[in-house]
Amino acid sequence: MSRLLSKMEVDRRLVGLAVVLLIIWVGFDIASGGRFITPRNIFNLSVQTASVAVMACGMVLIIVTRHIDLSVGAILGVLAMLMGVVQTDLLPQFLDYNHPMTWILTLLAGIVIGAVIGGIQGAAVGYLGVPAFIVTLGGLLVWRGAAWWVTQGRTVAPLDHNFILLGGGIEGTIGATWSWIVALIAIVAIIYAAIMDRRRRLSFEFPVKPVWAEYTNTIIKAGLVLIAIATLNAYHLPTRAAERLLENKGIPVTPENLEISHGIPIPLLIVALVAIVLTIVVKRTRFGRYVFAIGGNPQAAELAGINVKRMTVAVFALMGVLCAISAAISSARLQSAGNDLGTLDELRVIAAVVIGGTSLAGGVGTIYGALIGALVMQSLQSGMALLGVDTSLQSIVIGLVLVLAVFSDKYFHRRYSDPTA
Amino acid sequence: MTDPNMTKNPLVEMRDIHISFGGVKAVDGVSIDLYPGEVVGVLGHNGAGKSTLIKILSGAYQADSGQIVVDGKDANIENARDARDNNIETIYQNLALADNLDAAQNLFLGREVTDKFGFLDDAAMEHKAREVLHRLNPNFKKFTSPVSALSGGQRQSVAIARALLFEARVLIMDEPCAALGVHETKMVGELIDQLKRDGLGILLISHDLHDVFDLSDRLHVMKNGKLVGSVRTEDVTHDDVLGMIILGKMPEHLLHLAGPGATNAPTAPEDATNSETSETPS
Numbered sequence A: 001m002s003r004l005l006s007k008m009e010v011d012r013r014l015v016g017l018a019v020v021l022l023i024i025w026v027g028f029d030i031a032s033g034g035r036f037i038t039p040r041n042i043f044n045l046s047v048q049t050a051s052v053a054v055m056a057c058g059m060v061l062i063i064v065t066r067h068i069d070l071s072v073g074a075i076l077g078v079l080a081m082l083m084g085v086v087q088t089d090l091l092p093q094f095l096d097y098n099h100p101m102t103w104i105l106t107l108l109a110g111i112v113i114g115a116v117i118g119g120i121q122g123a124a125v126g127y128l129g130v131p132a133f134i135v136t137l138g139g140l141l142v143w144r145g146a147a148w149w150v151t152q153g154r155t156v157a158p159l160d161h162n163f164i165l166l167g168g169g170i171e172g173t174i175g176a177t178w179s180w181i182v183a184l185i186a187i188v189a190i191i192y193a194a195i196m197d198r199r200r201r202l203s204f205e206f207p208v209k210p211v212w213a214e215y216t217n218t219i220i221k222a223g224l225v226l227i228a229i230a231t232l233n234a235y236h237l238p239t240r241a242a243e244r245l246l247e248n249k250g251i252p253v254t255p256e257n258l259e260i261s262h263g264i265p266i267p268l269l270i271v272a273l274v275a276i277v278l279t280i281v282v283k284r285t286r287f288g289r290y291v292f293a294i295g296g297n298p299q300a301a302e303l304a305g306i307n308v309k310r311m312t313v314a315v316f317a318l319m320g321v322l323c324a325i326s327a328a329i330s331s332a333r334l335q336s337a338g339n340d341l342g343t344l345d346e347l348r349v350i351a352a353v354v355i356g357g358t359s360l361a362g363g364v365g366t367i368y369g370a371l372i373g374a375l376v377m378q379s380l381q382s383g384m385a386l387l388g389v390d391t392s393l394q395s396i397v398i399g400l401v402l403v404l405a406v407f408s409d410k411y412f413h414r415r416y417s418d419p420t421a
Numbered sequence B: 001m002t003d004p005n006m007t008k009n010p011l012v013e014m015r016d017i018h019i020s021f022g023g024v025k026a027v028d029g030v031s032i033d034l035y036p037g038e039v040v041g042v043l044g045h046n047g048a049g050k051s052t053l054i055k056i057l058s059g060a061y062q063a064d065s066g067q068i069v070v071d072g073k074d075a076n077i078e079n080a081r082d083a084r085d086n087n088i089e090t091i092y093q094n095l096a097l098a099d100n101l102d103a104a105q106n107l108f109l110g111r112e113v114t115d116k117f118g119f120l121d122d123a124a125m126e127h128k129a130r131e132v133l134h135r136l137n138p139n140f141k142k143f144t145s146p147v148s149a150l151s152g153g154q155r156q157s158v159a160i161a162r163a164l165l166f167e168a169r170v171l172i173m174d175e176p177c178a179a180l181g182v183h184e185t186k187m188v189g190e191l192i193d194q195l196k197r198d199g200l201g202i203l204l205i206s207h208d209l210h211d212v213f214d215l216s217d218r219l220h221v222m223k224n225g226k227l228v229g230s231v232r233t234e235d236v237t238h239d240d241v242l243g244m245i246i247l248g249k250m251p252e253h254l255l256h257l258a259g260p261g262a263t264n265a266p267t268a269p270e271d272a273t274n275s276e277t278s279e280t281p282s
């Protein structure tokens, strides 16, 4: 089995995580009498995971560079409040209510402010040399306090109609047809990437994996995409909502017409987009290479001419940008912005990243690992909620799982051990 | 016998270099030089200031005062990049490799090859890495593993390949054989000989007198941040050099050879006269 995996050049840690996730899902499904692995629950799970997943992608880079960011939840809070004020108080002075530009300008404002906040913290870490733990612990207090100050604690609602779609409510999905189109694009991309990679390696006469392994890899990836999309499409709108939708469009209501799919929720699309962009950044750009070099040996990076201080600012600024996107997703999901939004998210994010195989010692970590880590965390939480486990016990279990995850990681993998060997 | 090196101009000269950390005068008025196709050993006790001296040349530290001359021209070396621009490459005592990156990624760190869209071209880098490493070490196979999975000798190959790849003319090696096995030390020795034939100038720091004697053409000996003296390897015995390292004194019979900046040779002659005297062995 392990020989098989190494032939296929699959990351073993990834396989391990996937197995853990599967066990959790099947376990909860059995325990709940078949209520866990349902299109509806999977859909909800994907929406609930989105906010943490987006931030986890950035936290991977932070932890890979040997830092930590404890302030992400608080930054999310203050950005959600600011974006709430921008779209409900500020922009309506210039634009009509629910103007199509409102959500764009709001998100843009959030992203810029997020980058500035992150950049300031990064500068304190990089240039002033204050440990990230302290800077962001201070940041946690500062930004949480700031979140209250934005409106003196008043919750901002209702939010812009288009903005709310980012949270993936009943209308915040792209429907069956578009979902299949996305699936098609994804599969074409998977096949194209595999072919191009192989060609390139062959052109340099590097060793390549056996053809059967390429096929299996590609088929598994494409299959997962198809299963995911089919599941999301199998979750139909509630009858009431479907009726309303049909009436609005002037289509007669018949039992067949009523079966309208949700399809991919917009927050899940955002997660996919963020993850793809960041994976490309990590694997294919100088920036990503330098992040890992700094994590592996900061001195070597400095000696190789990398501006470590500036990189630190950039990595924290990127984290701030992702906090803005997460803030949009979570406030849109609740259709309001309260100043306690994102409380304890820093712990969920860090846990997701660590469970996903990112080493706290720096230098090692993957974006996809963090995504699965986030899904594992959310699955545990949702599953226990489904079984009626009370919240205090939920936190105990999740805390133990986190420690167990890090322990097993230390136990089974030596540091920097070759993931494909 | 005439030494062909001495007819050329020095590749690098460091003149009257001073640097201190707090109260510690780590390097105190040291001058050294290096010619093409020459291996020069820098010797001294722990804390003598060897690493500090060469870190100034490689841009890791900046001298408080003093002058660095490359190819007869004043060079202003403020960071690693400046050193590289002067074709000075350093292989550090603690091996400046990022453990989590593979050989090719380390080789090109800071100078990656990118495609027309600005994305990293890993295949092209791996290709070039295989070429260079194969030339140095035909047994090198682990191209896609993190360098932490390599042996000391293999890591040293990567570090040296890194310097070669960027057309170094001056190679600084701080303890290249520390923590290496017998076989690997021999390999590094062969590498150094090969680089020397290619006309590189090599500054070699080592505690192992045998290594240094085998490999070096000249020796600079330091003690407590000062230069004790510079001698040609063929003029001295191990005991002479040990005396220089431990006592900080030039051997009696070589006092007239004391190099520039030598502290215990008050009437040390200037560069030119010095190299002339050294052409007539005593």
Ligand SMILES: Nc1ncnc2c1ncn2[C@@H]1O[C@H](COP(=O)(O)OP(=O)(O)OP(=O)(O)O)[C@@H](O)[C@H]1O
Binding pocket: B021, B022, B024, B025, B026, B044, B045, B046, B047, B048, B049, B050, B051, B052, B053
């Ligand atoms: N960054 C620094 N800060 C403060 N003191 C330093 C620093 N670097 C070196 N020193 C001091 O300068 C002196 C010379 O150190 P250096 O590392 O150059 O010695 P060395 O000759 O390379 O010794 P070794 O053979 O042990 O490598 C020592 O006293 C050391 O403690």
Ligand SMILES: [Mg+2]
Binding pocket: B050, B051, B052, B093, B174
């Ligand atoms: Mg040293």
